[in-house]
Amino acid sequence: xxxxxxxxxxxxxxxxxxxxxxxxxxxxxxxSFGRMMKNKLVVISxxxxxxxxxxAIFGPYITPYDYLAQDLTKRNESPSAMHxxxxxxxxxxxxxxxxxxxxxxxxxxLLVVFLSSLIGLVVGSIAGYVGGKVDFVLMWIxxxxxxxPYLILGVVISVSLRPPLTEWMEDRFLATGNPIFxxxxxxxxxxxxxxxxxxxWPPYARLVRSQVMMVRGQNYVTAxxxxxxxxxxxxxxxxxxxxxxxxxxxxxxxxxSAMLTESALSFLGIGIRPPIPSWxxxxxxxxxxxxxxxxxxxxxxxxxxxxxxxFSFLGDGLNDALNPKQWK
Amino acid sequence: xxxxxxxxxxxxLYKQFQVRLGAFGENKGTVxxxxxxxxxxxxxxxxxxxxxxxxxxxxxxxTILQLYRATSGKIWYDGKDLTQLSDKQLRPLRQKIxxxxxxxxxxxxxxxxxxxxxxxxxxxxxxxxEKEVIPRVVExxxxxxxSSKCMDRYPxxxxxGQRQRICIVRxxxxxxxxxxxxxxxxxxxxxxxxxxxxxxxxxxxxxxxTYLFIAHDLSVVKHIxxxxxxxxxxxxxxxxxxxxxxxxxxxxxTKALLQAIPIPNPHIEKSRTxxxxxxxxxxxxxxxxxxxxxxxxxxATDLCSQETPRWKQLPDGRMIACHLAVE
Ligand SMILES: Nc1ncnc2c1ncn2[C@@H]1O[C@H](COP(=O)(O)OP(=O)(O)O)[C@@H](O)[C@H]1O
Ligand SMILES: [Mg+2]
Numbered sequence: 270x271x272x273x274x275x276x277x278x279x280x281x282x283x284x285x286x287x288x289x290x291x292x293x294x295x296x297x298x299x300x301s302f303g304r305m306m307k308n309k310l311v312v313i314s315x316x317x318x319x320x321x322x323x324x325a326i327f328g329p330y331i332t333p334y335d336y337l338a339q340d341l342t343k344r345n346e347s348p349s350a351m352h353x354x355x356x357x358x359x360x361x362x363x364x365x366x367x368x369x370x371x372x373x374x375x376x377x378x379l380l381v382v383f384l385s386s387l388i389g390l391v392v393g394s395i396a397g398y399v400g401g402k403v404d405f406v407l408m409w410i411x412x413x414x415x416x417x418p419y420l421i422l423g424v425v426i427s428v429s430l431r432p433p434l435t436e437w438m439e440d441r442f443l444a445t446g447n448p449i450f451x452x453x454x455x456x457x458x459x460x461x462x463x464x465x466x467x468x469x470w471p472p473y474a475r476l477v478r479s480q481v482m483m484v485r486g487q488n489y490v491t492a493x494x495x496x497x498x499x500x501x502x503x504x505x506x507x508x509x510x511x512x513x514x515x516x517x518x519x520x521x522x523x524x525x526s527a528m529l530t531e532s533a534l535s536f537l538g539i540g541i542r543p544p545i546p547s548w549x550x551x552x553x554x555x556x557x558x559x560x561x562x563x564x565x566x567x568x569x570x571x572x573x574x575x576x577x578x579x580f581s582f583l584g585d586g587l588n589d590a591l592n593p594k595q596w597k
Numbered sequence: 598x599x600x601x602x603x604x605x606x607x608x609x610l611y612k613q614f615q616v617r618l619g620a621f622g623e624n625k626g627t628v629x630x631x632x633x634x635x636x637x638x639x640x641x642x643x644x645x646x647x648x649x650x651x652x653x654x655x656x657x658x659x660t661i662l663q664l665y666r667a668t669s670g671k672i673w674y675d676g677k678d679l680t681q682l683s684d685k686q687l688r689p690l691r692q693k694i695x696x697x698x699x700x701x702x703x704x705x706x707x708x709x710x711x712x713x714x715x716x717x718x719x720x721x722x723x724x725x726x727e728k729e730v731i732p733r734v735v736e737x738x739x740x741x742x743x744s745s746k747c748m749d750r751y752p753x754x755x756x757x758g759q760r761q762r763i764c765i766v767r768x769x770x771x772x773x774x775x776x777x778x779x780x781x782x783x784x785x786x787x788x789x790x791x792x793x794x795x796x797x798x799x800x801x802x803x804x805x806x807t808y809l810f811i812a813h814d815l816s817v818v819k820h821i822x823x824x825x826x827x828x829x830x831x832x833x834x835x836x837x838x839x840x841x842x843x844x845x846x847x848x849x850x851t852k853a854l855l856q857a858i859p860i861p862n863p864h865i866e867k868s869r870t871x872x873x874x875x876x877x878x879x880x881x882x883x884x885x886x887x888x889x890x891x892x893x894x895x896x897a898t899d900l901c902s903q904e905t906p907r908w909k910q911l912p913d914g915r916m917i918a919c920h921l922a923v924e
């Protein structure tokens with residue numbers, strides 16, 4: 270085409286290396302990780318969390334005492350070289366029990382967060398992607414559950430589920446003789462997970478929905494449709510990777526709050542029940558004797574508090590690191 | 598002029614959006630975004646589509662690609678009416694028709710490397726054997742003026758102009774023959790606009806492409822188009838060969854648009870008579886009866902406010918919708 274127009278176009282000058290000589294390849298995730306590590310509180314939180322996970326996995330194998338071993342000659346002893354965090358009313362080693370409590374807390378909170386984010390992901394992405402009446406109904410249910418107090422739900426579920434489940438376990442034990450069915454703590458853990466999950470998923474659903482609505486309006490999704498990609502591929506390669514950031518943040522904070530809720534339920538006697546240690550039921554035990562043996566209350570409470578704060582700081586750190594607005 | 602065959606025909610196309618109005622969405626309204634449009638696009642040409650913002654240009658583009666489903670009308674491509682095809686039937690045809698969007702910043706998936714983004718269309722439509730995918734991606738990057746090192750980078754590491762070049766070659770990756778360019782340079786810095794235009798022209802030559810080039814700026818269209826279509830409030834006002842439209846416009850709206858372009862020579866600029874556009878563009882929610890342009894046209898008669906002008910062909914070959922134009 271000839272340039273006989275008023276608007277003269279200067280000749281193309283595209284330098285292949287223009288502007289791209291000083292940046293080296295790196296992935297967005299590595300980049301986010303690097304930025305996160307600059308925040309001291311986040312690093313401390315991460316260290317605490319790693320210690321917690323280590324305790325949860327290996328704790329029972331490395332503790333000096335068995336968490337159930339009683340020594341009635343040493344009740345409510347103060348911390349000493351033999352018992353770092355003292356002993357409880359039945360003469361059990363508190364340090365070993367706190368460490369076992371980490372296992373309970375981690376197991377419950379990981380499963381709760383996994384399940385509730387999964388439910389939230391499914392409900393939220395359907396609501397956000399399909400929209401219309403489906404969205405309206407799903408969000409109505411979500412809001413209803415979100416408004417429901419978890420303690421009431423906890424009592425209701427616990428009271429209605431525990432007897433039949435316990436009975437079923439006994440039946441199975443009698444039928445099979447398998448000692449695994451004598452572990453009534455499984456029933457407790459199961460019920461706690463159900464209770465917390467059923468009230469923990471709505472915020473994930475809301476979050477995922479708003480993320481999906483935001484992402485699906487982006488040009489890159491339109492361009493993907495113009496390419497003829499299937500809905501499944503668009504959701505998998507475009508919608509989920511771009512909406513997952515805030516969900517990860519929420520999951521981190523959710524781990525902390527699930528631990529707190531598990532402790533609250535166990536404290537009230539509708540969660541994990543003794544003799545299986547949970548920080549919540551240890552705090553409750555400690556409360557009875559807090560004047561004479563305050564360490565029984567302080568030890569689990571401090572660990573619980575630290576973990577909740579650590580997860581919340583990690584969430585904040587992730588939030589800053591994953592926020593696309595901070596990308597240059 | 599070279600005789601060209603038609604590649605795509607748009608027939609009596611309507612696209613309406615149902616919207617809710619008022620603070621609480623208490624009222625419903627219908628946006629007449631595209632309000633009966635007919636035109637065809639010839640193989641190998643660039644058809645420029647101009648009009649003020651909000652007149653429905655993008656909607657025409659989106660509807661051609663079936664990203665919006667037409668309210669009524671037909672879009673003929675390759676002997677098929679695209680509006681009648683299901684998503685599944687459309688999938689193979691999508692290889693042939695692609696789009697370049699206005700905003701390159703949001704057109705690339707931030708979580709995909711450039712290499713992945715360019716390979717995706719190739720793999721999806723299997724335009725080359727598997728082991729030639731990477732060489733093809735490198736070739737495309739070369740077309741965009743970027744080195745193969747860019748493959749592992751993410752979109753946020755590139756400037757707006759570079760991103761638009763990437764978007765352009767990505768649209769080309771599946772070997773399309775027709776591309777809708779929706780204001781591809783209006784979101785970019787003036788200094789890189791010419792680059793993009795030149796790239797589009799080079800690629801058109803290299804790959805025998807047909808463009809529908811949407812712009813709100815006549816000067817860009819003048820540079821790149823073979824024919825120009827002018828749209829006003831969801832309807833076509835005038836369409837014809839570029840020289841005819843620019844040198845001898847007949848529709849009062851085309852004249853007004855042309856006179857809004859400043860002329861670099863101050864003597865001519867001062868002495869020319871102007872047909873200025875007065876008033877605002879009416880709302881597409883409630884377009885005026887008769888000729889949509891009559892509320893702003895200084896030549897409007899009673900007929901113009903009552904009867905919609907036909908879309909007719911003049912002896913010189915142009916199409917026009919104006920009561921004042923004689924056949
Ligand atoms: N998805 C949509 N929903 C409702 N109204 C829309 C939608 N897309 C476009 N419109 C309306 O349709 C009209 C034409 O829009 P558009 O095609 O984007 O114009 P242009 O590209 O010429 O600026 C405008 O009034 C716009 O508000
Ligand atoms: Mg537009």
